Amino acid sequence: MRALKTAALGMTAQQLNVDVIANNLANVNTTGYKKTTIEFQDLLYETMQTGNRDGRKGNENPSGIQIGLGNRPIATFRSFSEGTIAETGNSLDVAITGKGFLQVELADGNLAYTRDGSLKVNAEGSLVTNSGVRISPDINIPENVKGINISQNGIVSVLFNGEVESQEIGQIELASFMNPAGLEATGGNLYVATEASGEPLYGAPGEDGLGLLYQGYLEKSNVDVATEMINLIVAQRAYEINAKAVKTADELMSMANNLKR
Numbered sequence: 001m002r003a004l005k006t007a008a009l010g011m012t013a014q015q016l017n018v019d020v021i022a023n024n025l026a027n028v029n030t031t032g033y034k035k036t037t038i039e040f041q042d043l044l045y046e047t048m049q050t051g052n053r054d055g056r057k058g059n060e061n062p063s064g065i066q067i068g069l070g071n072r073p074i075a076t077f078r079s080f081s082e083g084t085i086a087e088t089g090n091s092l093d094v095a096i097t098g099k100g101f102l103q104v105e106l107a108d109g110n111l112a113y114t115r116d117g118s119l120k121v122n123a124e125g126s127l128v129t130n131s132g133v134r135i136s137p138d139i140n141i142p143e144n145v146k147g148i149n150i151s152q153n154g155i156v157s158v159l160f161n162g163e164v165e166s167q168e169i170g171q172i173e174l175a176s177f178m179n180p181a182g183l184e185a186t187g188g189n190l191y192v193a194t195e196a197s198g199e200p201l202y203g204a205p206g207e208d209g210l211g212l213l214y215q216g217y218l219e220k221s222n223v224d225v226a227t228e229m230i231n232l233i234v235a236q237r238a239y240e241i242n243a244k245a246v247k248t249a250d251e252l253m254s255m256a257n258n259l260k261r
Helices: 002-026 225-257
Strands: 036-042 045-049 065-068 071-078 085-087 094-097 101-105 111-114 145-150 155-160 167-171 174-176 184-187 190-192 201-203 212-215 217-219
Touching (some): 002 071, 145 212
Antiparallel strands (some): 094 212, 101 111, 101 174, 145 155, 155 167
């Protein structure tokens, strides 16, 4: 009974679909989070009859008979559409309007990338993310600073106590990828480059199609709650109908076994 295993695969697929939707809903308030969707692919088909000419009867079959054997998850696609930009009033918060990622240096020296612009200053004066990972290239905020300004093109300037003119201390760079959907999410609002994403291209905000930085703003999650709830209902109904197919296949086998009685 092919339907039994096919429907079971369908239940597994919808369970994974619900897992992905649940993760999107859990991160609806996560700064810079990008929603994901799971994509499926049908499996092999059993060909019981081909569409060809029947030489014995002189007829031509316009189509054959193929029975599908279920589906499988093939990929999770991450949408990097922009989320809503919200004002925070914090001088160290920056939102990227357009494509591009902030680059950070991990503890092992490798680079990672993020859309989360909620920056902080650590005990050494370096600009870091909420997780304490340093922005790359490193930008150090001096002591006795009463004001920090981050321009749209990423130039960081500070105003010292007792002075009237700001001094430039660094430049925030952005990175872009040919295929950002190929980035690997590692948690902590961070991504790492893979062969699928391609090598990063670096530049100043506003150059080569990179987005601009807006100080005092943050990019919210691009998850739409209404859409995710609709997807959740569809996944639930699909799971139910596959479960019903399993029950129907079991009943058919039971009836076949009872024919001799």
